[in-house]
């Protein structure tokens with residue numbers, strides 16, 4: 578089986594994680610700090626606060642920015658549902674805006690139609706590792722005085738006009754789930770240049786605790802969203818190799834683009850001159866005539882692990898029911914959801930695997946289509 582994604586721990590990371598386990602100092606230790614420092618250096622941002630998941634990062638962002646009941650938050654209609662679930666979690670209302678099929682990110686031309694007097698924030702998602710057009714997002718946020726929380730869960734290392742995504746908004750959130758570029762099992766981080774927000778998030782991840790003048794007090798009704806030290810060391814050691822890993826992912830993606838280009842019922846990802854796409858996921862669209870689910874089963878049956886890329890939120894049960902949505906509400910999101918496939922990508926994928934995968938896809942086109 579050619580796996581869709583596979584964690585890639587350097588041996589040193591595993592050894593150091595075991596060392597932490599043996600030491601008995603499992604939480605808030607030196608590796609949490611080291612991992613945070615290296616993230617700051619890599620992203621060129623002042624503060625990084627590691628937490629227990631990407632969803633925890635987004636949830637803390639909502640709480641820190643005081644997004645509450647009655648507020649509206651603009652979210653792309655095509656994403657992993659966590660982006661909208663955290664808005665629900667604080668009692669606010671997610672407003673779905675359709676995406677572009679060229680980059681699978683929010684269609685920035687449609688955002689202004691969704692802004693109301695209640696709109697508090699925008700959460701652009703850098704889907705599959707492709708940067709959102711942050712220049713447009715910033716313009717709109719300034720015009721309507723909206724906060725920006727970047728959901729960069731799958732875009733560590735991606736750049737818009739030579740600046741790392743996650744560092745444009747008020748807050749940026751990343752995930753270290755096993756499907757992402759580096760993994761701590763479960764994990765995430767919030768980054769920001771705003772020291773005040775950073776202090777608040779540091780307290781919120783740790784029960785609301787702050788130490789002021791050597792005195793501990795609980796200044797917020799915080800949560801426990803801390804990352805353990807043995808997780809942090811796994812992240813730290815992988816982060817040191819991330820640039821090489823990204824370069825490899827880009828090469829593999831190029832090979833896919835080349836080899837799939839002659840299959841007329843497949844649309845490969847588009848590239849943009851001012852954006853660095855890191856291919857967290859290699860996501861293709863198949864023609865409407867193709868039965869996508871049948872194709873997925875066929876590929877799995879032939880030893881190629883594939884899956885859906887992301888979800889149209891207007892098509893999943895909770896949001897469909899709660900807000901009376903249908904597949905027609907966000908046309909592009911629905912199409913990406915119905916016709917999208919994520920192909921295997923990562924360090925474990927060899928160039929020879931691409932030939933095998935493309936050969937299998939070609940055969941399906943001839944025999945079954």
Ligand SMILES: *Cc1c(COP(=O)(O)O)cnc(C)c1O
Pocket residue numbers: 630631632633656657659660702728730731752753754763764765
């Ligand atoms: C993975 C992902 C999340 C959730 O991250 P977890 O670490 O799994 O909680 C949120 N948003 C997007 C866009 C993601 O890809």
